[in-house]
Amino acid sequence: xxxxxxxxxxxxxxTARRIQARYPEALVHALASRVQADIAxxxxxxxxxxxxxxxxxxxxxxxxxxxxxxxxxxxxxKSAEPPVLAVAQDGxxxxxLLGGMSGVNVLAxxxxxxxxxxxxxxxxxxxxxxxxxxxxxxxxxxADIEHGKRFVSDLLSGExxxxxxxxxxxxxxxxxxxxxxxxxxxxxxxxNAEGLVIHPRCIVAWIEDASSSDVIERLRDALRSFxxxxxxxxxxxxxxxxxxxxxxxxxxxxxxxFAHNIPFDTTQALNAHGVALHVSDAPVDIExxxxxxxxxxxxxxxxxxxxxxxxxxKAALADAQDVLGYETYVRMAGPLRADQxxxxxxxxxxxxxxxxAFELASEGRRVVVVSSGDPGVFAMAAAVLEALExxxxxxAVKLAVVPGVSASLATAARAGAPLGHxxxxxxxxxxxxxxxxxxxxxxxxxxxxxxxxxxxxxSKARPWQFxxxxxxxxxxxxxxxxxxxxxDIGRPGETLRIITLGELSSELVDMRTMxxxxxxxxxxxxxxxxxxxxxx
Ligand code: SAH
Numbered sequence: 001x002x003x004x005x006x007x008x009x010x011x012x013x014x015t016a017r018r019i020q021a022r023y024p025e026a027l028v029h030a031l032a033s034r035v036q037a038d039i040a041x042x043x044x045x046x047x048x049x050x051x052x053x054x055x056x057x058x059x060x061x062x063x064x065x066x067x068x069x070x071x072x073x074x075x076x077x078k079s080a081e082p083p084v085l086a087v088a089q090d091g092x093x094x095x096x097l098l099g100g101m102s103g104v105n106v107l108a109x110x111x112x113x114x115x116x117x118x119x120x121x122x123x124x125x126x127x128x129x130x131x132x133x134x135x136x137x138x139x140x141x142x143a144d145i146e147h148g149k150r151f152v153s154d155l156l157s158g159e160x161x162x163x164x165x166x167x168x169x170x171x172x173x174x175x176x177x178x179x180x181x182x183x184x185x186x187x188x189x190x191x192n193a194e195g196l197v198i199h200p201r202c203i204v205a206w207i208e209d210a211s212s213s214d215v216i217e218r219l220r221d222a223l224r225s226f227x228x229x230x231x232x233x234x235x236x237x238x239x240x241x242x243x244x245x246x247x248x249x250x251x252x253x254x255x256x257x258f259a260h261n262i263p264f265d266t267t268q269a270l271n272a273h274g275v276a277l278h279v280s281d282a283p284v285d286i287e288x289x290x291x292x293x294x295x296x297x298x299x300x301x302x303x304x305x306x307x308x309x310x311x312x313x314k315a316a317l318a319d320a321q322d323v324l325g326y327e328t329y330v331r332m333a334g335p336l337r338a339d340q341x342x343x344x345x346x347x348x349x350x351x352x353x354x355x356x357a358f359e360l361a362s363e364g365r366r367v368v369v370v371s372s373g374d375p376g377v378f379a380m381a382a383a384v385l386e387a388l389e390x391x392x393x394x395x396a397v398k399l400a401v402v403p404g405v406s407a408s409l410a411t412a413a414r415a416g417a418p419l420g421h422x423x424x425x426x427x428x429x430x431x432x433x434x435x436x437x438x439x440x441x442x443x444x445x446x447x448x449x450x451x452x453x454x455x456x457x458x459s460k461a462r463p464w465q466f467x468x469x470x471x472x473x474x475x476x477x478x479x480x481x482x483x484x485x486x487x488d489i490g491r492p493g494e495t496l497r498i499i500t501l502g503e504l505s506s507e508l509v510d511m512r513t514m515x516x517x518x519x520x521x522x523x524x525x526x527x528x529x530x531x532x533x534x535x536x
Contacts, residue, residue, distance in 0.1 A: 002026065003107075004051045005059045008044060010035040012061035012089035015115070019059060019087070022114045026059075045070040057083045057099070057107065064095050071098070083107050091115040096122075101145060103135050125152040131173040133185070136198050139283030140187070141231040143197035151183065151196040159183050166282065167198065189232035189279055191223070199232040200283045201254075206262045206269070206276040207238040207245065215244040216251055222275035232279075235286035237263055240396040241293050258364070258396070259290030291364030294397050296357050298381045300374040300404020301332055303490035308410060312402045316368050322360050324353050325370035325380070333370045350380060354387035361397040374406040378427045378455050408453035411486030411514040414496050416528035418484055418516050421535070423451035428469055430462065438465075439472050446476030451522060451531055454515040458506055466506040473517055477501055482529045484516040485509060498529055 003026035005016045013035060016028045029051075030037035031044065041047035048070045051058050060067045064086040071084065075098075083099035085108055094117055096108040105126050108119035126132045133155075134148045142148055155161055160178035163170060165187030184195035189202055205219055212218075223230055235255045238245055249256035262269075262276060269276040297316045302308035317323065317333055320340060325333070327344040336342055345353050353369065361367045371379035381401045388394050412419045424445050430438060445452050452473065458466040479502030487495045487510070499508070501517060509515055522531045 003057045003059055004029050004039075005061065006041075006044070006048060006051070007031070007037065007061045007089070008034065009089075013037065015087065015089055015091040016061055018091065019111055019114060022110065049074050052082060052084065055082045057102075059085050059087055059107075059111065061087050061089045064097060067097060085111065087111065087115070092117060094119040096120070100126075100132060101135055101142075103132075105132055106135070106137075125156060128156060129173050129175050131170065133170075133173075133196065136167075137169050139201050139285075141199045141201060143193075143199060143229065143231060148196055154183060161185060163187070164195075165198075166200075189228050191227050191229040197229075199229050201232060201234040201286075202280040202283050203228060203233050204264060204278045204280075204284055204286070204289060205233060205236050206264070206278070207236060207248075208262075208274050208276070210238040210240070210242045210245045213244045215242075215248040218273040218275050219248055219252070222270075222272040222277060225272040226270050226277065228277065228279070234284040235289065237290050241398070255286050256293060257286060257290035258293060263289045294361030294364045294367065295400070296361040296367045296369065296384065296397050297400045297402060298369045298371070298375045298384050299402040300371050300376075300379070300406070301329060302405040303373060303407050303410040304332060304488070305490040308405045308490050310402065310404060313404060316400075316402055317370075319366055320368035321365045322357075322367045323370060324357050324360075324367065329370045329372050332372070333368075350383040351387060354380065354384040355391075357384065358387055358391065358394040358397060362394065371404070372407070373410075374404040375401060376403065377406045377408075377425065378429075407455065407486070407489060407514045408516065410489045411484060411496070411516060412453075414486060414489060414494075415484040415498060415516070416525075417530040418482070418518060418522055419451055419453065420531040420533055421451065421519065421521065422448075423453060423519075423531075425453045425455065427455045428458070428462075428465055429456035430465060435465065435468075439468065442469055442472040443475065446473055449476075449519045449521075451519045452517045454517070456511065457509045457513055457515050459511050463506075466509060470501075470504055470506075474501065477517065477520070481520070482518040482522050482524055484514075484518075484529055486514040486516075488512050489514065498524070498527070 003023050005019055005026055006029045007013060007016050008031050020026045020028055027039050028037035029039045029041055032040040032042055052071055052074050067086045081099050081102060083102050083104035084097045086095045086097055094108050094112045096104040100123055105121055105123060112119035121127060133152055134142055136142055160176045160181040161183045162179060162181040163185045167187045186193045186195045187198050187200060189199055207215055230252055233252055233254050235257055236249050237257045237259055245256060264278040269278050299313040299316050322341045322343060323330055323333060323336060324343040330342050330344045357367050357369050369380050375381040408425055426441055479500060481501040483499050483501050483504050485497040485508060519531060
């Protein structure tokens with residue numbers, strides 16, 4: 001379970017780690033100014049409200065009062081109430097506060113067991129029967145909460161109950177059972193059943209043709225034809241992702257899985273409206289059927305330092321199962337966790353890397369391809385789209401590009417605002433384009449009086465090109481035009497030099513340098529360089 005264990009100070013860290021040991025996916029969130037853990041937050045109230053709003057189970061290691069006051073404004077929204085518990089920071093008390101329907105008492109018992117204390121359970125049905133009838137375990141869904149509440153209060157006031165269907169978690173519950181009871185707990189995938197109805201998530205739906213826009217209606221109609229409850233749906237399986245499938249999965253609130261062929265015995269399927277339904281006797285673990293839709297996210301790490309990496313890029317990395325890229329950048333993206341796989345390749349194998357990324361994502365994995373700076377600027381995003389163009393099957397992968405701070409922008413910021421007016425960005429590498437194209441573009445940019453930002457200025461394999469480029473710039477610019485040289489910006493040993501076009505020569509640059517040549521209006525003020533917003 002993805003618990004958020006929230007602490008305020010180092011005194012709680014020990015207890016937090018003990019709880020975390022029981023839930024390997026849990027992360028310890030700590031107040032940034034006081035203690036370091038897995039995730040840092042700035043303000044307790046805002047952070048806890050955000051977790052609550054996203055439905056994250058919260059274990060707060062502080063007084064119940066602090067948690068109650070922090071969440072008070074959020075309580076009106078009962079739609080997605082996650083479990084919320086307060087735990088004494090020395091581990092001596094466990095108090096379930098919210099989330100009775102989402103299993104807070106189960107969590108309280110487990111944490112109580114871990115910390116060796118009795119949890120402070122206050123729910124009357126739970127105390128009497130030893131379980132919350134309204135919070136069935138994973139794999140089951142309660143049909144109607146309001147009806148359920150009345151049902152439980154009937155039992156509390158002396159009614160007896162019988163159970164129809166298979167409810168293994170109630171075997172040891174202390175219920176007032178009787179064979180001829182009026183009140184019935186029914187565990188069934190059927191719609192319209194009477195009593196306290198709990199649906200096992202035991203139906204798998206196969207959508208044969210998911211390209212039409214009416215997947216939701218067809219699925220709803222198919223379930224209705226066989227009098228099956230939508231809440232008994234375990235998941236939807238299809239060959240490839242479509243917009244309407246994604247919407248259907250969201251509406252029915254079930255996972256979407258992919259398989260080449262129908263994943264169950266067709267002779268036992270119920271067919272209607274182009275949907276095949278398979279009903280099992282017990283809940284189905286949908287993760288064991290087909291695979292998830294793989295994702296491929298191309299991210300930019302920024303120039304190098306962690307603070308210039310966007311939160312979106314960090315989130316994509318945290319979520320990744322596979323990380324691909326040039327060795328230096330994969331290392332820069334790290335350290336990766338033990339459960340994440342790094343695939344490091346040579347810098348020149350971009351297209352091959354992009355294909356490999358699609359192959360992994362096609363198996364259902366969450367793949368991240370890393371570039372430095374911005375992935376769309378002389379980097380992997382274009383290679384990934386080039387690979388996609390060569391294989392239409394890869395459209396099934398969920399692709400996203402996350403921007404980053406490009407070297408020209410990072411260098412410009414260090415120098416002031418040399419890109420404050422119109423500018424252009426050029427790569428001086430003639431590996432993938434002819435040199436005369438480069439020279440022509442420099443000439444035209446020079447004529448247009450654009451500021452020029454040069455990437456890939458020089459390498460051992462391209463010794464003469466940079467001087468030729470400078471030659472071309474000089475045809476259109478004064479020798480005293482400001483030039484900014486940023487080397488390893490945002491990385492250890494960063495240097496920034498401001499010189500003039502007259503002083504510029506190939507000895508001053510290398511592959512790790514960004515070169516920005518000013519326009520006719522670019523000027524210096526103190527140690528800064530800027531290009532004014534106006535034009536003379
Ligand atoms: N996608 C990258 C650019 C890749 S091309 C980006 O958006 O920044 C590689 C070139 O970018 C290098 O030759 C150099 O000119 C420039 N560069 C990349 N990182 C740099 C850094 N930290 N400092 C200065 N220049 C850098």
